Amino acid sequence: MGRFEGKVALITGAASGMGRAICRRLADEGAAVMGLDIDAGGLDETVALVTDAGGTMRGRRTDISLVAECDAAVAECVDAHGRLDILGNVAGLSWARRMQDETEEGWDAMFGVNVKGMFFLTRAALPHLVAAGGSIVNIASNAGLMGQAYCVPYCASKGAVVNMTRAMAMELIKTPVRVNAIAPGGTRTPMTENFELPDDVDFDLMRPYMGFREMGTPEQIAALFAFVASDEAANIHGSILSADSGLTCG
Numbered sequence: 093m094g095r096f097e098g099k100v101a102l103i104t105g106a107a108s109g110m111g112r113a114i115c116r117r118l119a120d121e122g123a124a125v126m127g128l129d130i131d132a133g134g135l136d137e138t139v140a141l142v143t144d145a146g147g148t149m150r151g152r153r154t155d156i157s158l159v160a161e162c163d164a165a166v167a168e169c170v171d172a173h174g175r176l177d178i179l180g181n182v183a184g185l186s187w188a189r190r191m192q193d194e195t196e197e198g199w200d201a202m203f204g205v206n207v208k209g210m211f212f213l214t215r216a217a218l219p220h221l222v223a224a225g226g227s228i229v230n231i232a233s234n235a236g237l238m239g240q241a242y243c244v245p246y247c248a249s250k251g252a253v254v255n256m257t258r259a260m261a262m263e264l265i266k267t268p269v270r271v272n273a274i275a276p277g278g279t280r281t282p283m284t285e286n287f288e289l290p291d292d293v294d295f296d297l298m299r300p301y302m303g304f305r306e307m308g309t310p311e312q313i314a315a316l317f318a319f320v321a322s323d324e325a326a327n328i329h330g331s332i333l334s335a336d337s338g339l340t341c342g
């Protein structure tokens with residue numbers, strides 16, 4: 093028996109990187125997965141990977157920055173599967189820009205996905221998670237725990253994820269729902285593969301967040317996610333779990 097046999101998981105960012113790896117891992121361990129992403133093509137690929145391996149997954153093209161879309165996605169998930177046990181808030185936007193080059197549109201887009209989307213999808217899922225005694229796992233970042241030059245809006249949004257996780261955990265502490273965050277460090281995904289730096293960056297300023305060890309893999313984050321979402325982590329609530337090869341320990 094897999095740890096998630098009979099459980100239903102709703103995972104954002106399912107078309108790529110960590111979200112895809114998390115869908116595969118949870119489905120491998122028996123969950124019925126519904127994946128959300130704005131990228132319909134990538135989502136289809138994830139569904140094919142999961143179902144070809146014998147797992148159960150459906151995808152829904154969803155822009156989580158729109159509250160009505162969050163509500164509709166949760167309703168569709170519960171209509172299809174009758175319950176919701178695990179919410180994985182994985183989708184995120186990230187880029188590097190000098191402060192003076194950031195725009196209002198950029199700020200709103202980043203906060204729309206990283207903060208607002210996470211909050212309103214959680215709001216929609218909450219009654220079902222309470223009914224199931226479920227688990228919420230938010231993907232934060234080492235950027236939510238330290239200051240990174242050229243990443244001010246991203247750091248602000250991930251700092252919000254860190255403290256939103258704690259605030260959710262406090263508000264839900266008398267319910268059976270658990271809320272935690274994983275704070276990955278640099279991880280090999282399309283996000284980092286396509287990362288562009290501003291011209292003439294000062295690498296001295298970036299050194300504190302370049303790290304000393306190799307980048308992690310999405311599968312490592314998926315393994316931690318599966319543990320945190322499982323009953324084995326029953327006493328882990330309101331925690332920010334770093335998986336960053338020591339980036340934030342110094």
Ligand SMILES: NC(=O)c1ccc[n+]([C@@H]2O[C@H](COP(=O)([O-])OP(=O)(O)OC[C@H]3O[C@@H](n4cnc5c(N)ncnc54)[C@H](O)[C@@H]3O)[C@@H](O)[C@H]2O)c1
Binds near residue numbers: 105110128
């Ligand atoms: N890769 C890293 O080094 C790293 C480190 C720390 C934290 N993170 C965080 O991990 C999470 C996953 O990142 P990843 O590296 O897998 O990136 P990724 O770019 O591979 O995947 C992110 C996914 O989010 C989706 N997305 C973007 N906007 C959306 C929207 N409006 N609605 C629905 N989906 C949307 C994208 O289409 C994409 O499929 C993000 O929250 C990211 O900030 C990444």
